[in-house]
Amino acid sequence: MQNPESPKYQQQKQAAIRAAAAVFARKGFHGASTTDIASEMGIKQGSLYYYFKSKEEALAEVCLYGIRDYVQRMEEIARDDAPFEVRLLATVRSHLSSYREKNEALKVHNDERLYLPEIKRIKLKQLGSHYRELLEGIFEQGVRDGALREDLDCHFAAQSVIGICNAWGELIVRDPRLDVEQVITKVNDLLLRGLAPMGAKA
Amino acid sequence: MQNPESPKYQQQKQAAIRAAAAVFARKGFHGASTTDIASEMGIKQGSLYYYFKSKEEALAEVCLYGIRDYVQRMEEIARDDAPFEVRLLATVRSHLSSYREKNEALKVHNDERLYLPEIKRIKLKQLGSHYRELLEGIFEQGVRDGALREDLDCHFAAQSVIGICNAWGELIVRDPRLDVEQVITKVNDLLLRGLAPMGAKA
Amino acid sequence: MQNPESPKYQQQKQAAIRAAAAVFARKGFHGASTTDIASEMGIKQGSLYYYFKSKEEALAEVCLYGIRDYVQRMEEIARDDAPFEVRLLATVRSHLSSYREKNEALKVHNDERLYLPEIKRIKLKQLGSHYRELLEGIFEQGVRDGALREDLDCHFAAQSVIGICNAWGELIVRDPRLDVEQVITKVNDLLLRGLAPMGAKA
Amino acid sequence: MQNPESPKYQQQKQAAIRAAAAVFARKGFHGASTTDIASEMGIKQGSLYYYFKSKEEALAEVCLYGIRDYVQRMEEIARDDAPFEVRLLATVRSHLSSYREKNEALKVHNDERLYLPEIKRIKLKQLGSHYRELLEGIFEQGVRDGALREDLDCHFAAQSVIGICNAWGELIVRDPRLDVEQVITKVNDLLLRGLAPMGAKA
DNA sequence: AATGAATGAGAGTTCATTCAT
DNA sequence: TATGAATGAACTCTCATTCAT
Numbered sequence: 088m089q090n091p092e093s094p095k096y097q098q099q100k101q102a103a104i105r106a107a108a109a110v111f112a113r114k115g116f117h118g119a120s121t122t123d124i125a126s127e128m129g130i131k132q133g134s135l136y137y138y139f140k141s142k143e144e145a146l147a148e149v150c151l152y153g154i155r156d157y158v159q160r161m162e163e164i165a166r167d168d169a170p171f172e173v174r175l176l177a178t179v180r181s182h183l184s185s186y187r188e189k190n191e192a193l194k195v196h197n198d199e200r201l202y203l204p205e206i207k208r209i210k211l212k213q214l215g216s217h218y219r220e221l222l223e224g225i226f227e228q229g230v231r232d233g234a235l236r237e238d239l240d241c242h243f244a245a246q247s248v249i250g251i252c253n254a255w256g257e258l259i260v261r262d263p264r265l266d267v268e269q270v271i272t273k274v275n276d277l278l279l280r281g282l283a284p285m286g287a288k289a
Numbered sequence: 290m291q292n293p294e295s296p297k298y299q300q301q302k303q304a305a306i307r308a309a310a311a312v313f314a315r316k317g318f319h320g321a322s323t324t325d326i327a328s329e330m331g332i333k334q335g336s337l338y339y340y341f342k343s344k345e346e347a348l349a350e351v352c353l354y355g356i357r358d359y360v361q362r363m364e365e366i367a368r369d370d371a372p373f374e375v376r377l378l379a380t381v382r383s384h385l386s387s388y389r390e391k392n393e394a395l396k397v398h399n400d401e402r403l404y405l406p407e408i409k410r411i412k413l414k415q416l417g418s419h420y421r422e423l424l425e426g427i428f429e430q431g432v433r434d435g436a437l438r439e440d441l442d443c444h445f446a447a448q449s450v451i452g453i454c455n456a457w458g459e460l461i462v463r464d465p466r467l468d469v470e471q472v473i474t475k476v477n478d479l480l481l482r483g484l485a486p487m488g489a490k491a
Numbered sequence: 492m493q494n495p496e497s498p499k500y501q502q503q504k505q506a507a508i509r510a511a512a513a514v515f516a517r518k519g520f521h522g523a524s525t526t527d528i529a530s531e532m533g534i535k536q537g538s539l540y541y542y543f544k545s546k547e548e549a550l551a552e553v554c555l556y557g558i559r560d561y562v563q564r565m566e567e568i569a570r571d572d573a574p575f576e577v578r579l580l581a582t583v584r585s586h587l588s589s590y591r592e593k594n595e596a597l598k599v600h601n602d603e604r605l606y607l608p609e610i611k612r613i614k615l616k617q618l619g620s621h622y623r624e625l626l627e628g629i630f631e632q633g634v635r636d637g638a639l640r641e642d643l644d645c646h647f648a649a650q651s652v653i654g655i656c657n658a659w660g661e662l663i664v665r666d667p668r669l670d671v672e673q674v675i676t677k678v679n680d681l682l683l684r685g686l687a688p689m690g691a692k693a
Numbered sequence: 694m695q696n697p698e699s700p701k702y703q704q705q706k707q708a709a710i711r712a713a714a715a716v717f718a719r720k721g722f723h724g725a726s727t728t729d730i731a732s733e734m735g736i737k738q739g740s741l742y743y744y745f746k747s748k749e750e751a752l753a754e755v756c757l758y759g760i761r762d763y764v765q766r767m768e769e770i771a772r773d774d775a776p777f778e779v780r781l782l783a784t785v786r787s788h789l790s791s792y793r794e795k796n797e798a799l800k801v802h803n804d805e806r807l808y809l810p811e812i813k814r815i816k817l818k819q820l821g822s823h824y825r826e827l828l829e830g831i832f833e834q835g836v837r838d839g840a841l842r843e844d845l846d847c848h849f850a851a852q853s854v855i856g857i858c859n860a861w862g863e864l865i866v867r868d869p870r871l872d873v874e875q876v877i878t879k880v881n882d883l884l885l886r887g888l889a890p891m892g893a894k895a
Numbered sequence: 896a897a898t899g900a901a902t903g904a905g906a907g908t909t910c911a912t913t914c915a916t
Numbered sequence: 917t918a919t920g921a922a923t924g925a926a927c928t929c930t931c932a933t934t935c936a937t
C-alpha cells in the first residue's frame with residue numbers, strides 16, 4: 088500500500104502475516120474470517136485492509152512466507168558438500184523444525200494454497216518445484232556416491248520424503264508435546280534403513 | 290425423513306453422500322456450498338435437507354463413510370494370519386487404492402474432519418484409533434516374528450505408514466495418470482528396506 | 492435465476508424492477524442501498540438477490556425497462572404516416588407522459604446509466620441511437636414536406652427535442668402538481684414556432 | 694483550518710474545489726470517494742480534511758462555486774440594456790460556455806445538489822431562483838418590447854431555456870469535439886424561431 | 896501543511912436453513 | 917419426494933472521518 092519503507096508498516100505487516108498464518112492454520116482459509124485474523128493481531132477488522140488488499144492476498148502472502156525460507160534452507164543444504172546421510176538428516180530437520188519453530192505458514196501453504204487462483208500460485212509452484220528438484224539432486228548424488236541403492240527412483244524418493252515430513256509436521260503442530268528431535272531421528276532412520284532388520288532379504 | 294427404509298431413499302442418500310464427498314474433496318468443507326452439493330447430485334438446494342439435517346451432518350456422514358470400510362478392510366488384514374510382508378503390502382494396497390477406486394471420502398475425512406465439533410468426531414476418533422491399533426498390532430507381531438527390527442517403535446511406524454500413504458493418496462487423487470500399483474510397490478519397498486543399499490552400516 | 496416461467500416469479504421480478512426504479516430515481520444509483528430497494532417492495536434485503544444477481548444488474552434492468560417501450564412508442568409514431576406536426580406532438584406527448592404515467596425508470600435511464608460498465612450499456616446505446624434515428628427520420632421527412640425549414644440540422648433538432656423533453660420530464664417528476672398536458676402543448680409550440688412573434692425577421 | 698487567509702491556503706482550497714468538481718462530475722457524489730478527490734489534486738486522503746470539514750461540505754462548496762458566477766454573469770446580462778435578441782444570445786453563450794471553459798462545477802450543481810440536506814441547499818436555491826427570475830425579467834421585457842409574442846408564458850420560457858442549455862451542456866461535457874460556438878448559435882436560433890419555416894401558420 | 900494509521904459504520908453479497916406447497 | 921421462495925446472519929470489503937505526529 089503506502090510507503091513500504093516505513094519500518095512501522097513493515098513490522099505491522101509481518102504481524103499481519105503471522106496472524107493470518109495462525110488463523111488459517113487453525114480454521115482453514117474459508118473457515119477463517121477476516122475478523123479472526125484482525126483480532127488475532129489486536130486490531131479491528133477493517134484495519135486489516137491497510138495491510139492486505141484482500142483475504143485472498145493474505146493467503147498468498149502467508150503461503151509465500153511459509154515456503155520461502157523453507158526453500159532457502161534447502162538451497163543451503165544442496166550447496167553444501169556433505170555426505171548424503173548428513174544432507175538427508177539436515178533436510179528432515181529443516182522441514183520438521185519449520186513446523187515447530189517458525190509458525191504455521193508452511194502448513195497453510197500445504198493445505199490451503201490450492202484455494203488461490205492459478206495466477207497467484209505460479210510463484211509458489213516454482214518454489215515448490217525448485218525444492219523438489221534440489222532434493223532430487225541430493226538423491227541423485229547419493230546414488231552416485233553409493234550411499235543409496237543404484238536402482239532408486241529419485242523422484243519417488245523425494246516425494247516420499249516430503250510426504251512423510253509433512254505428515255509428521257501436521258502431527259507436530261497438533262500435538263505440542265511431541266519431541267521433535269526424536270521424530271527427526273526416527274524419520275531419518277526409517278527413510279534410510281526401512282523397518283526390516285538389517286540383512287533381511289529383499 | 291419419513292420412510293427412511295424405502296430403497297429409493299437409501300439410494301438417494303448414498304448419492305447425496307457421494308456428491309458431498311466429491312464437492313468437499315474439491316473445495317473443502319467451508320469452501321463448498323450446499324448448492325454445489327445439490328447440483329452435483331442433480332437436485333435443488335432445498336431438497337438436500339431431505340437427506341441431511343445440516344451441512345455439518347453431511348460432513349460427518351461423508352467422513353464416516355470414508356473411514357468405515359477403510360477400517361473394515363484393515364480388520365480383515367489384521368485377522369488374517371499371513372506373514373508380515375504380506376500384511377504390510379495389503380495395508381498399503383488397501384489404503385492407496387481407496388483413493389482411486391472408491392471416492393473422495395477418505396480424503397475428506399483426513400482433511401476436513403477437524404471442522405466437526407468434538408462430539409461428532411468421537412466415532413471417527415474411535416475408528417481412527419482402532420485402525421492405528423490394528424496396524425500397530427501387525428507391527429508388534431512383525432517384531433515378534435523377526436520380520437522387523439527388535440527395537441522398532443511400533444507407534445511411530447504405524448503413524449509413518451499412515452502418513453506416507455495419505456501423502457501419496459493426495460498425489461494420486463490430484464494426478465489421475467499415476468500408476469497406483471507401481472506406487473504401492475515402491476511405498477511398500479521403501480517402508481521395508483529404506484533408501485540405503487543392502488548391507489549398509491547403520 | 493430459476494424457472495423464469497413461473498408467474499409468481501415474473502410478477503415479483505416486475506415489482507423488484509419497479510421498486511429499484513423508484514429508489515434509484517430518488518437517491519441515485521450509488522446513493523441507494525439494496526436495503527432501500529428491498530424494503531420498498533416489502534421484502535428483506537437478502538431476498539432481493541433472488542431476483543437480481545447484483546445491484547448493478549438491477550440498474551441495468553431498470554434502464555432497459557425504462558427505455559424499452561419509450562422506443563417502441565417512437566417506432567409506432569415513426570411508422571405512422573401522419574403530417575409532421577402530428578408526429579412531433581405525439582413524440583413530445585409520448586416522452587413527457589412517460590415520466591408521469593409509467594414510473595421513474597426513464598429518469599433512471601437518463602441519469603444513472605453511465606454508472607453501468609460499457610458492456611452492459613450496449614443494448615441501451617442501441618435503443619437510444621435507434622430512438623434518435625427514428626426522430627431524425629421524422630425531421631427529415633418534415634423538411635421534405637415543407638413543414639420544416641429547408642436548412643434544418645435534423646440531428647441538432649432531434650437532440651434538442653430529446654433534451655428539452657428530458658428537462659421538463661425531471662420537473663414533472665419532481666413537482667406532481669404540474670399539468671402535463673399543458674407542458675406538452677407549450678413545449679410543442681416552442682419547438683415549432685420559437686419564442687419570437689410571427690413574421691419577425693431572422 | 695487555522696490561517697484561512699494565507700494565500701497558499703486559499704490557492705490550495707481552490708484546487709480542492711476544482712478537484713472535487715472534476716471527480717463529482719465524473720463519478721457522481723456517492724460514487725466518488727475522498728481518495729479520488731485527494732489523488733486528483735495530488736495529496737493524500739487524510740489531508741483533504743484540512744480543506745473540507747466533510748465530503749458533503751465539499752459538494753456544497755462545489756455547487757456554490759459552480760453556480761455563483763453563472764448567476765453573476767446573468768446579473769450583468771440583466772443589467773445591460775441591450776435588445777432582447779442580444780441578451781438571449783448572451784444568456785445562451787454564458788450558459789453553454791460555462792460547461793466548456795470553466796470546469797465541471799455547474800454540471801455537479803445540476804446533477805448532485807439534491808443530495809445535499811435541505812439546509813445546505815437554501816443558498817443554492819436562492820441563487821437558482823434569482824437566476825430564473827432574472828431570466829424571466831428579460832423575457833418580460835422582451836414581450837413588452839414586442840420582441841416576443843404577447844401571450845408568452847415567461848416562466849415556461851425561462852425553464853425551457855435553462856433546460857435546453859443544460860441538456861446541450863451535458864453533451865458538450867461528454868463530447869469534447871463539439872463546436873460550442875455552433876451549438877450556441879443553433880440553440881439561440883431554435884429558441885427564437887422554432888423549427889417551422891417562416892410564415893408557417895400557427 | 897500534510898500524512899500514516901486506525902477505526903466504525905455500512906455497504907453488497909453469499910449462504911445455510913426453513914417451510915408451505 | 918422435491919422445490920420455489922424467503923430469510924437472517926455472517927462475511928468481505930469500502931470509505932468518511934479522526935488524530936497524533
